[in-house]
Amino acid sequence: MKKIFIPLSLLLLFSCNKSENQEEVKTQLMEVISEDKVPPPPPPKQEVPISAMVSAKEENIELKVSAPENNVIAKKIIKNGEIEIQIAEIREAQNQTTAIVKKNNAYIQTERFVNTDIDERLFLTIRVPHKNFDGLVNSFSNGIGSVLSKSISSDDVTEEYTDVSIKLGNKKIYLEKYRDMLRSAKTTKDMLEIQENIRELEDEIDVSEGRLRFIDDRVNYSTLNLVLYKEKVRSSTTSNIGFRSRFGDSFTEGWNSFVTFFLGIISFWPFLLLIPIIILIWRKWQKSRLKK
Structure with a gap:
């Protein structure tokens, strides 16, 4: 009996020590876990110079800035034109021009008149709504005189x-x-x-x-540069310029007179063709008369 009791006592004592050790280990583990849950202390604050802040914000802006939404932008077409027209009278052509400008809802931006011994020129810069540009050009091309030169350009600036x-x-x-x-x-x-x-x-x-x-x-407003041109009739007697130019005018007048005379003779070519026929008929008539 004594032999059995001693081993049982030892076994019971060992079991109690083991359970106490397990409880102690569990307690230590709970303390470690609770310590891990505590957040670490924040790092010390550092003063950042404003120049570094500017650079950092610029970099941040670069990342955030993006192209605006792809809105549909209408075609942007710039139309320009130049027309030079030879007319009979400046004043009459100017009145016709004013009427055409008003009809097309346009306006004259600049006006410049030049009067020389050779010609008279009226330079006009006309601004016209984009949709009326072609109508304005056609009105000048078909209306007030003889078109000497004409150029139209369209630039896409979209x-x-x-x-x-x-x-x-x-x-x-x-x-x-x-x-x-x-x-x-x-x-x-x-x-x-x-x-x-x-x-x-x-x-x-x-x-x-x-x-x-x-x-x-x-x-929105196209531009048309218009030149109204009237050539003057010059002569050596009415010219007020120097002797050399007047001498040149006289020589030119003589040549022009000769050309006019020569062209006048040529204009009678049908009558010139009749002369040989008339001469031939006259000779035959003379021969027939002599035989009689």
């Missing part, structure tokens, strides 16, 4: 207009970002640096907006 519009939108985004940075600037140096960037952006935006306005104006 690509340029789109490019300027996209860049303008991006510059406005940059400008707003810089203004936000200016409100958070802490030193005078930083403020001056940001203000300089804002000033440069504002200048670039003004240039881009001016370019778009110019393109819109040229697209």
Whole structure:
């Protein structure tokens, strides 16, 4: 009996020690887990210079700025034309021109008159709505005189207009970002640096907006340069220029007179053909008369 009791006591004691050790291990593990859940202390704050902030924000802007949505932009076509017309009387042609301009809802932008010993010229720059450009050109071509020269050009500026519009939108985004940075600037140096960037952006935006306005104006209103030309009749007696020019005029008048006389004789060629026939008939008549 004694022999059996001693091993049982030892076994019971060992089991109790083992359970106590397990409880102790569990307690230690719970403490370690709770320590792991505590967040680590934040790192010490560092002062960042404003120049580095500007660079960082610029890089951030570069990542966020994207081209605006692909809105459909209508075709931008600039039409220009030049016409030179020879007319009989300047005043009459000018009145006809005014009527044609009003009919096509156009207006005369510039007007210049030149009067020389050789000719009279009236230079007109006419701005006309894009849709009425062809009608205006046809009215001058068919209406007031003889067309000496005519040229029409069409320039497609859609690509340029789109490019300027996209860049303008991006510059406005940059400008707003810089203004936000200016409100958070802490030193005078930083403020001056940001203000300089804002000033440069504002200048670039003004240039881009001016370019778009110019393109819109040229697209909406086409330009026609019109020259009304009247040649004067010159003579050596009425010319008020120097002797050399007057001598040249006299020589030219003599040559022109000879050419006019020669062309006048040629204009009688049907009658010239009758002369040999008349001579032949007259000779036959003479021969027949002598035989009688």
